[in-house]
Amino acid sequence: MKRRERTRQLIELGGxxxxxxxxxxxxDDRAVIFGILVDAAASLRSEGRDKALLLWWRRGTRAFQALAPDREPA
Structure with a gap:
C-alpha cells in the first residue's frame, strides 16, 4: 500500500x-479506545469470530443508515 493510500485509510478509520x-x-482516552479495539481483535481471533462479524456488520449497517439523512448528496 502506498503512503498516500495508507494515510487516507488511517484518516477514514479515525473518522x-x-x-x-x-x-x-x-x-478522548486513547488507552481506553485502544483497549476497546484490542478486545474486538481478541473476539475476531476466537471461535465466535463469525458471529461477532455478523453482529457488528448488522450494527454498523444500521448505524450508517441512521446517519444517511445527515450526509450530503454525492
Missing amino acids: LVAKAGLIDLTD
Whole structure:
C-alpha cells in the first residue's frame, strides 16, 4: 500500500472512531479506545469470530443508515 493510500485509510478509520462516539464517550482516552479495539481483535481471533462479524456488520449497517439523512448528496 502506498503512503498516500495508507494515510487516507488511517484518516477514514479515525473518522469511524469519531462517528461511533468513542472519542466523547471515553473523554478522548486513547488507552481506553485502544483497549476497546484490542478486545474486538481478541473476539475476531476466537471461535465466535463469525458471529461477532455478523453482529457488528448488522450494527454498523444500521448505524450508517441512521446517519444517511445527515450526509450530503454525492
